[in-house]
Amino acid sequence: MKQIIDFIPLIVFFVLYKMYDIYVATGALIVASALQIVLLYVLYKKVEKMQLITFVMVAIFGSMTLILHDADFIKWKVTIVYVVLALALAISHLMGKSAIKSMLGKELELPNQVWNKITWAWVVFFALCAALNVYVAFHLSQDIWVNFKVFGLLAATLLFTLLTGVYIYKYLPKDNKVE
Template identity: 75%
Template structure:
């Protein structure tokens, strides 16, 4: 359910872009992202930092897109969000508080070197996507960029998530039957 809520603003943006234009779609994206945060808080009593950062970037760059009637701002939002994610992961790892381990470490037990490789892989992925977005935004027509933003980056993120899962699975502790064991923290909570 939570993942579906996360995609609703993107779907609304895409549909309204196709039906109207980038400015109507951007206004709807701002509103839908605000509703998404409220709905997430109402359902889960918590809003993740990534959602707040994304909303702030959507509101600022989307607002500038509408106010200045310049679609370059909404194009840059994608690159800035991915850059913030890459920097955030790198800094969290450098100070010894890996954000990825913090999110998944309660459910998955892995050696620290694996958490480090996963973190740096995501830093590289987000950095690559940030650069690729700039390239697509300025080398191709707006229609191509919208399709890339909605489908290309989504597919790339889902694909990279699967690759990360396969990599992590190799290093998870296994029982005698070769099945992943529960995290020690889960046993104490049960």
Template identity: 65%
Template structure:
């Protein structure tokens, strides 16, 4: 349920872009995210930092998009968010405290090198997404960029998450089988 709520502003943006234009869709996105945050607070009594960062970025870049009637600003938001993720992950790596381990380490036990590799892999993933967004946003039509933002990045993140899970599974401690009288 929680993950579905994360996609509602994106769905609203996509539908209104397809039925109206980038400016109406951006305005709807700016309005939808505070409702999303309020709902999350009401339902779970917690607001994730990611939602607040997203709202701040959308408010600033979306506001500039609407005020200046220049769609480039909302396109930059995606790049900046992904670049910010990459910088935070890389910074945590350099400080010896991978963010990926901080997020998942309470539930999953893995060797330190695996946490470092995952952290670096996600740093690379977010860096590539940021660069791809710049290319697609500023070298291809806005229609292509919206489809990339909504579907391309979502599918890429899903696939990379699965690949990360497969990699982690390989290094998870194996549970010992219970001893039976026949195995002794």
């Protein structure tokens, strides 16, 4: 259920962009993101830090998009989210508290060098997504950017998650592997 709730603002943005324009879609994205936070809190009594950070960024950059009537601001939000993710993973790892290991380490027992490789792979992935978003957002049409944001980045993230799972599987202790 939580995963479905996570996609609601993105779906609302995409549908309203296709029906109207970037400004209607951006306004709806702000509202949908706020409702998402409320719904997550009501259902789970908890909201993840990254969801709050993303909401604040949607509210700030979305409001700037609407007030200044300039779609470039909402395009930058995507890049900044990926940069924040890359930096958060890198900094937490360098401080000796790998965020990925903290999230998954309770369920998975892996050697430290595997956690290190996974962390740096995700740092590079997020940095590449940020750079690619800048290129697509500011060198291609707005329609291409919206499709890229909604489908391209989502597909890339799902694929990278799958590849990470395949990589992890090789290092699982024999008794943890599903045969």
